Each structure stands twice: as C-alpha cells, then as structure tokens.
Amino acid sequence: MDINQVVATNLKRIRDEKHVTLDQLAKSSGVSKGMLSQIEKGSTNPTINTLWKICTGLDIPYTLLMEQPAARFTIVKKDEAIYQSANDGHYRLYDYFQSMPHRNFEMFQVELDHGDSYTSIGHSHESEEYLMVLEGQLTLRVHDEDLVVDADDAISFDPMGKHVYTNSGDGVLKVMLINFYPTK
Structure with a gap:
C-alpha cells in the first residue's frame, strides 16, 4: 500500500477514535485544515515535519501514522x-x-x-x-x-x-x- 494512503487511513481513523475535528487538530498541531484534509484524502505527500506536528497535536507516536493495516485474516497451515x-x-x-x-x-x-x-x-x-x-x-x-x-x-x-x-x-x-x- 502507498505510504500516503497508509497515513491517510490512519490519520482519519485516529482522529475519529479521539473525536477530534479537523479544526481542533489544525489548532493543536499548527497544520492548516486544508493541508490536513489533503493528507486524509491521500492527495498530498506530507513532509516528515508536518507528520511530527500532527502526531504532537494528536499526542500519538510518530510511527502510529505509518502502521500498516492489519491483515483481514490469517491462515496458518x-x-x-x-x-x-x-x-x-x-x-x-x-x-x-x-x-x-x-x-x-x-x-x-x-x-x-x-x-x-x-x-x-x-x-x-x-x-x-x-x-x-x-x-x-x-x-x-x-x-x-x-x-x-x-x-x-x-x-x-x-x-x-x-x-x-x-x-x-x-x-x-x-x-x-x-x-x-x-x-x-
């Protein structure tokens, strides 16, 4: 999966789990609402520093935004x-x-x-x-x-x-x- 899509999916999920609006995250992170919206759509390639700001605003580890989605199923022979x-x-x-x-x-x-x-x-x-x-x-x-x-x-x-x-x-x-x- 493309890293931008991974970040987009994780950012949206984490924001929803924490009940944080785009406006609230923009204020707490210092990243504009427009940029946050583009990141959640996967239509931009955010810089490392932008991701750090978002993580700080959400109070989460940096790598949480990079976490690959869990497999939908696992078969063990x-x-x-x-x-x-x-x-x-x-x-x-x-x-x-x-x-x-x-x-x-x-x-x-x-x-x-x-x-x-x-x-x-x-x-x-x-x-x-x-x-x-x-x-x-x-x-x-x-x-x-x-x-x-x-x-x-x-x-x-x-x-x-x-x-x-x-x-x-x-x-x-x-x-x-x-x-x-x-x-x-």
Whole structure:
C-alpha cells in the first residue's frame, strides 16, 4: 500500500477514535485544515515535519501514522506452525497463534501418542486454559482430580499448578489448547 494512503487511513481513523475535528487538530498541531484534509484524502505527500506536528497535536507516536493495516485474516497451515516436541516425540505441540500485545491468548494443537502422558509445570498467575478434544480421549489430572474429556467436548481450568495430560483413548489424541491471559 502507498505510504500516503497508509497515513491517510490512519490519520482519519485516529482522529475519529479521539473525536477530534479537523479544526481542533489544525489548532493543536499548527497544520492548516486544508493541508490536513489533503493528507486524509491521500492527495498530498506530507513532509516528515508536518507528520511530527500532527502526531504532537494528536499526542500519538510518530510511527502510529505509518502502521500498516492489519491483515483481514490469517491462515496458518499446520506445517507452518511453530513445532515443539517432548517425551521423545510422543507429545507434539503446534503453536498456531502466539500471545502479542493485541492478542492475549495463544492457540496450539496438541498431539499425544496412545498411552502416553505429558506433565505441564503450570502457567502464569491469572491465566486460563481451554482444551477441546478433537480426536481421542483425554484424562486431565488437575488440582488432584482426574477429569475425562471425550472427542468434541471441552474443558476450562486454572492452569497455575502442575497438570497432566494423558491419552486414555485409542490412537493419537488431538486437542486444541488455548491459553488465555486476562488483561488488567
């Protein structure tokens, strides 16, 4: 995308989010209303100093005006997911989505071979774990309880302490796992 269009789109969006009119921004930034209008239309190539003035007037970081629009969708193929294994390869973890400043969760697919178990030492304070069994049967040991979760069923729990995943079904256990980190 053309940088002038990126700036135009971001300036209009930020101004709308902050409920700032062109007149108000012209006064706070020292950039004329006409110039601001041209920038928002993408019909001019503003100087770096002009953009700095606008950012100062909006009280935002300079790079916020240059931020490329987020993708409308993201497809992650299994062979592109970040892969890790444990227990001599009997426990496999595919990391599809990582936690980021704009995303307070991570999403994995877990595979556990027949008859095997995996012990997690626990996660950070105030996180939540959500599991959905896609194939097989999971026995989850959490808080000194054994809970059985069958295919197409889901469970959520506080993952702070040690918890154990056991494949108690036939074949490979496949689970979708989401770790959620509530914002404060």
